[in-house]
Amino acid sequence: xxxxxxxxxxxxxxxxxxxxxxxxxxxxxxxxxxxxxxxxxxxxxxxxxxxxxxxxxxxxxxxxxxxxxxxxxxxxxxxxxxxxxxxxxxxxxxxxxxxxxxxxxxxxxxxxxxxxxxxxxxxxxxxxxxxxxxxxxxxx
Numbered sequence: 446x447x448x449x450x451x452x453x454x455x456x457x458x459x460x461x462x463x464x465x466x467x468x469x470x471x472x473x474x475x476x477x478x479x480x481x482x483x484x485x486x487x488x489x490x491x492x493x494x495x496x497x498x499x500x501x502x503x504x505x506x507x508x509x510x511x512x513x514x515x516x517x518x519x520x521x522x523x524x525x526x527x528x529x530x531x532x533x534x535x536x537x538x539x540x541x542x543x544x545x546x547x548x549x550x551x552x553x554x555x556x557x558x559x560x561x562x563x564x565x566x567x568x569x570x571x572x573x574x575x576x577x578x579x580x581x582x583x584x585x
Contacts, residue, residue: 456489460505488512549574 453461488511492503554569568583 457505457509460509488515547574550579 448465450461450465453464457464488508491511492508495501495503551572551574552569553572554567556565556567558565564585566583566585568581570581571579573579
């Protein structure tokens with residue numbers, strides 16, 4: 446698998462040497478996401494307009510990340526509707542329970558990620574229908 450060097454040079458000439466040091470896509474689709482002109486052009490155009498009209502700049506990495514995200518979103522949206530429905534049918538169905546309102550528990554959760562320590566945390570609280578705490582906990 447090789448990079449399309451002409452496209453790399455055309456879109457990000459200042460980063461071409463660094464990009465070519467990276468390993469291309471392993472799925473066999475040569476640099477498909479970031480170099481799709483219809484999708485990545487929007488990120489480039491937006492960055493250009495922001496520079497011209499707002500005098501705010503973005504790093505090439507930010508523009509490339511946004512272009513990649515937009516291309517991935519676009520590709521996911523192109524999936525045929527029946528394919529999405531077929532996947533939904535294969536999900537296991539949760540049992541339908543008829544619980545008495547007085548015995549129903551509500552679980553609320555929150556999670557956070559700390560980039561510096563490379564750790565995540567999760568907290569939870571279970572309350573009954575009156576709002577009384579039945580159980581709470583947290584972990585990292």
